[in-house]
Amino acid sequence: MPINTQAILKHYRKRFPFERFYDNLVNNIATWPAYHLKSETFLQGYESQNKTTQQAEKIITGSNDIRVDLPVWFGNLSSPVRIAVMGLEPRNSDPDGILNIERVGQYVFATPFALERPRGPYYAAFQDLLNSNNLFVYFTDVVKSYLVSGDKKNDDRIARQLFWKRAKEEEAFLVEELALINPTFIIALGNESFAFLSKLLSNKYQILKIRHPSQGGARIAREQLAKILQQP
Numbered sequence: 001m002p003i004n005t006q007a008i009l010k011h012y013r014k015r016f017p018f019e020r021f022y023d024n025l026v027n028n029i030a031t032w033p034a035y036h037l038k039s040e041t042f043l044q045g046y047e048s049q050n051k052t053t054q055q056a057e058k059i060i061t062g063s064n065d066i067r068v069d070l071p072v073w074f075g076n077l078s079s080p081v082r083i084a085v086m087g088l089e090p091r092n093s094d095p096d097g098i099l100n101i102e103r104v105g106q107y108v109f110a111t112p113f114a115l116e117r118p119r120g121p122y123y124a125a126f127q128d129l130l131n132s133n134n135l136f137v138y139f140t141d142v143v144k145s146y147l148v149s150g151d152k153k154n155d156d157r158i159a160r161q162l163f164w165k166r167a168k169e170e171e172a173f174l175v176e177e178l179a180l181i182n183p184t185f186i187i188a189l190g191n192e193s194f195a196f197l198s199k200l201l202s203n204k205y206q207i208l209k210i211r212h213p214s215q216g217g218a219r220i221a222r223e224q225l226a227k228i229l230q231q232p
Helices: 005-013 021-028 121-130 152-169 171-181 190-201 218-230
Strands: 066-069 072-075 082-087 102-104 107-110 136-141 145-147 185-189 206-210
Touching: 005 171, 072 121, 082 121, 082 171, 082 190, 121 136, 121 218, 136 171, 145 152, 152 171, 152 190, 171 190, 185 190, 185 218, 190 206, 206 218
Parallel strands: 066 107, 082 136, 082 185, 185 206
Antiparallel strands: 066 145, 072 136, 102 107
16 A cells, blocks of 8 residues: 555644645755756655745744754655665754745754755765665654754754653654554664664664764765665
8 A cells, every 4th residue: 555645744744833845845846956856756645735835045043943854755655665764853954044944933844864955965875765766765853853052063962962852752753653654674874863763663663774974974874775775
């Protein structure tokens, strides 16, 4: 049975007040410098409700904003091979506001790893997955949001310190989310996400780890991912 993308969006809308986030992505991907993507593999199954939506520019996060990464997916909704790629949590890593997609009140929404945008370390790590018609690949984070302090170094420090506490608080949401996808296996980025996911889900899903692509890890992550995909 194909994955029900509307069920995924309903799950997230119960928690976060996004409005035109996915319309913005679908309607604008052809005009963004995303030449590395086959647009038909991006957000398959999502039907835009507003064909005239304009991409907001330079949405800057500030103190007391809540930064949220909403999930994105690539590939074939009917594929028997379903991969969930999971990072730690959103980070306020876009001081120019280019990668932020929508603001609703104090919430600022973006995508995990900005894979719909031009090349970067995450694209370098995952490019073999992004344009595949034979797989379904779903990208999200363990922790879905964080409160922005306005100081990036402080945000990063707090995110690291609170990761396990926040992840524990979000267990039920994450378990329900993954049940909607029923992944063949989960790929965790880095040690912390792997440790948490293994403790929570190893009795239900196969959890695999690759190097986190940031800070020079993209090549190693891609090589590790290639070995995983070669396994029978």
